[in-house]
Amino acid sequence: MVKSSDLKSNATSAVLSGCALGGAWYGLAHTIFSGTAEAIVPAFGAIAIASTVPTFILNRAAHRRFHDTRFSMAQRLDAFDKHACINIVNENDELTEVNEKLLELTGYDRVDLIGQPVTILYEASGSKIALEIRNNLRSGKSWEGETALRHKNGHTVYTQSTIMPLFDRSGNWGGSISVRTDISRTNELISERHTAQTLYELRDDVWIIDSETETFSYMNRIAESRFNINSDDYRKTSFSELAHQRDTSEVLAACRELKVSGKPSTRFETVLMDIPVDVSIKFLPGTDETGRYLILINDISERVAQEKHKSAFISTVSHELRSPLTSIKGAMGLLLSKSAGELPVKAVSLLEIAHRNADRLVLIINDILDLDKISSGEMDFELKDVDLAALVKEVNEANAMLQQRFGVQVEIMGLDVALPFRTDPNRFIQVLTNLLSNAYKFSKPNSTIFIDVADEGAQVRVSVKDEGQGIPAEDQHKLFNRFSDMANSDRALKGGTGLGLNICKAIVENMGGSIEFESTEGIGTTFYFCLPKVALQDAQPALEKQKRQA
Structure with missing residues (x-):
């Protein structure tokens, strides 16, 4: 902007210059003209020069200032255009101009935007703000604030926007001009700062390591x-x-x-x-x-302490229940064996139901006590040299009554010759009995259960395959969890506790082995466990890991 003092100074200089040139002309004209012309021409010429020269000088100065101002303004607008995202909207809310900075920020080409409603730039969630902006502009007010724009590829970019209404000479609203600054990175930094503050105050340890x-x-x-x-x-x-x-x-x-x-x-x-x-x-x-x-x-100190208290309570209760329950079961067994004489048919039927439920209670108590031993790391293993083939046959014979009860046949493979092995026979029998019992419970009538024993060199693999209903794929991941509920489970009707497989897994892993299964719905399930041909102490790392997880 040109100061008023500068204008006065320029005007004074122009007048003085005009007077000086007029005086010079007056002196020069006296030497050139003579007679009547000598009296008139110098005077009129001096007056004309003195009056026109200042105007000419001031016009030239004004023209020079105009070009300087326009050049300076062009530089400023160029810098503004390179720094900010700019778009112009007409009275129909259609985009009529967008600069390169806005195209770069949003990923659009110019042809994608020109002639389109300005709402194409906004996120769907920003419709309320777009309406607020429109109402402000139509009432002649500018709008400032944060706007969420939609990038062409779908992600959101954030801008701090100033949007001003445009009016024609008659004062009619003709659209608006928007000037936006990308603040996405600023928002990210603020978010990262808040996240860092949250992480820093968490009660859990947080480490980040390269x-x-x-x-x-x-x-x-x-x-x-x-x-x-x-x-x-x-x-x-x-x-x-x-x-x-x-x-x-x-x-x-x-x-x-x-x-x-x-x-x-x-x-x-x-x-x-x-x-x-x-x-x-x-x-x-x-x-x-x-x-x-x-x-x-x-x-997890508090949780572990609570689990120990709960485990101790359950263990105590289970121990206290087992002795009287064993006596009750034994007494009912004597009655059913007619040791006290003949009983009415209806009484025998009721007694059989009570005896079966007593069996189930004993099973639950034994499972709970085993889990307690596993959790406390007190499960004992007594290794002996045994014939694995003989153990498998013993388990099958002990469960022979289940063949008649469920109407299922059993085929044993891989027992043609003796298979010397070092293991805890009682724990081995416990695992195989559980798998075989499950196979009986979930097999279809008149189907076959296959028991296969395979010597694989460094380990022995024992599998139990049934032709039952199979296990739903969505439930297979939780099969070894305690009390896991299957989508098609009828465990309560079959008499299961939901603990057996968890106990089997713990026993097998404590002996350095592994247990897995394969199942297809409608076809059947195969459970198999592998035991290494090593002494128990060689499997100590696996045992320690199981203790921690139990």
Whole structure:
């Protein structure tokens, strides 16, 4: 803007210049003209020059200022255009102009937008704001605020917008101009800051570790407190050093195993610095071959204590119930064997129902006591050299009465020769009996159960196959859980407790083996377990792991 003092100064200079030129002309004309012309021409010429020269000078100055101002304005508009996203809308709310910055931000081409309703730019959730903007503009008011725009590929970009109404010379509303600044990254930074603050205040330990260098990039407040370490120190400490100093080697091993296996996550329970914890590890891949481990550690001391109290209570109650229940069952057995003489037919029928339910109660109590032993790590194993073929035959003979009860045949394979093996015979019988009992319960009448024993060199594989209804695919993942409910389960009618398979898994894994199954709905199920040909102490790592998970 030109100051008034500058204008006065320029006008004064122009007048003085005109007077000077007029005076010069007057002096020069006197030497050129003579006679009447000598009296008239110099005077009129001087007056004309003195009056026109200032006007000419001022016009030239004004023209020069106009071009300077226009050039300066063009520079400013160019900078404005490169910095902000601009669009112009006509009175019908249609886009008539968009700059390159807006096209770059939204991913559209110019032909995608020109002539389209301005709402094409807005997210569906932004219709309310679009209406508010329109009402403001039509009433002659500008609008400022945050707007969510829809990128061509579907994601959302956020802008801080100033939208002004446009009017023609008659004062009629003719549309609007919008000036927007991309604030998506600012919003992301604010969100990341809030997330970081939340993570820092979590009650669970949070670690973030570089998978390539195995160095810490983040620890939240509770983790820093647990290890008595600050951000400056933990960033200088490798995971290996911490594992050695604070006995977190199991977490380190789990991270390395996760990286090798290619699995996205893992979870387990362990003891960290004498505190029982639940550890959840997720591998977060980076843009290159590296990545990060996100580790969440939850203190489960309170839960473990509650479980111990509950387990102790259940164990005590079960022990107290088993003795009288055994006596009741024995007394009913004597009555059914007619030791006290003949009973009425109706009484015998009722007594048989009571005897069967007593059997079921004994089974439940025994299962609960076994679970208690597993959870406390007190399940004993007595290894003996046995003939595995003889054990399998013994289990089959002991369950012969079930063949008649369920109308099912049994075929045994792989027992042509003796199979020397070292195991705990009672635990082996317990596992096989449970699998065989389930096969009986869920087999179709007149079908066949197949028991197969295979010597696979380093291990022995025992399988029980039935021709029953099979297990629904959606339920198979929870089959070894305690009290798991199947979608088509009639366990209550079959007399099961929902604990047997969980106990079988614990026994087999305590002996260093594994148990799996294959099932197809409508065709049947095969359960199989494998036991290594090693002494129990060689399977100690698996046993310790089972104790922690039980």
